[in-house]
Amino acid sequence: MAGELNIGPVHLKWLGHAGFRFESQGKIVYVDPYILDGVAPPADYVLITHEHHDHCSPQNIQRLMKPNTIVIAKLLEVGKGYKNHDIKVIAVPAYNIGKPYHTPRTGIGYVIDFFGVKIYHSGDTDKIPEMAEIGIPMHWGAGIIGTRQDAEQFQQLVGDMCQVAIL
Numbered sequence: 062m063a064g065e066l067n068i069g070p071v072h073l074k075w076l077g078h079a080g081f082r083f084e085s086q087g088k089i090v091y092v093d094p095y096i097l098d099g100v101a102p103p104a105d106y107v108l109i110t111h112e113h114h115d116h117c118s119p120q121n122i123q124r125l126m127k128p129n130t131i132v133i134a135k136l137l138e139v140g141k142g143y144k145n146h147d148i149k150v151i152a153v154p155a156y157n158i159g160k161p162y163h164t165p166r167t168g169i170g171y172v173i174d175f176f177g178v179k180i181y182h183s184g185d186t187d188k189i190p191e192m193a194e195i196g197i198p199m200h201w202g203a204g205i206i207g208t209r210q211d212a213e214q215f216q217q218l219v220g221d222m223c224q225v226a227i228l
C-alpha cells in the first residue's frame with residue numbers, strides 16, 4: 062500500500078507531512094502525528110521533533126494517549142537519549158541553513174532503535190553536515206522546506222549503499 066513499508070519486524074506507515082507510525086510486536090510509536098489516519102491505534106510512544114503546529118498537535122497527542130503512553134519531546138537535547146526494553150531513542154541535530162525557521166535550538170531529529178531496526182527521523186531540517194554521521198532526510202513535499210527532488214537527490218547520493226524508499 063502506498064506510504065507503507067516493512068523493514069524486518071517493523072511496519073512503517075507515513076501518515077502525511079512529517080508524521081509516521083511504526084508498529085512491531087504490538088508496540089506502537091508515532092513521530093510528529095500532525096495528521097492521523099482513521100485507524101490511529103493508541104501509542105506506546107509519541108516522539109515530537111519540535112513545537113511547530115505542523116509537527117506537534119496537542120489534540121492528536123491527546124487522542125493517541127493511553128494510561129502508559131510515553132511522550133518524548135524537545136526535552137531531549139542533541140546527544141541525549143531515552144531507553145526502554147523495546148525502544149532506544151537518541152536526539153540528533155535538525156536545523157535550517159541560511160533560513161530563520163529552524164535554528165539548532167528549535168528542534169531535534171531522532172534516531173530510533175525499535176526492535177533492532179534503526180530509523181532516522183530527520184525532524185525539520187536542511188541537509189546539514191551532521192547528517193554524514195546519520196542518514197536520511199525525511200521532510201519533503203510540504204512545499205515549505207523540502208521537495209520530492211530532495212528525496213530523489215538523496216537517493217542518488219546514497220547509490221547502492223542502502224535501499225531508499227520514497228513514500
Ligand SMILES: [Zn+2]
Pocket residue numbers: 111113116163185
Ligand atoms: Zn518546523
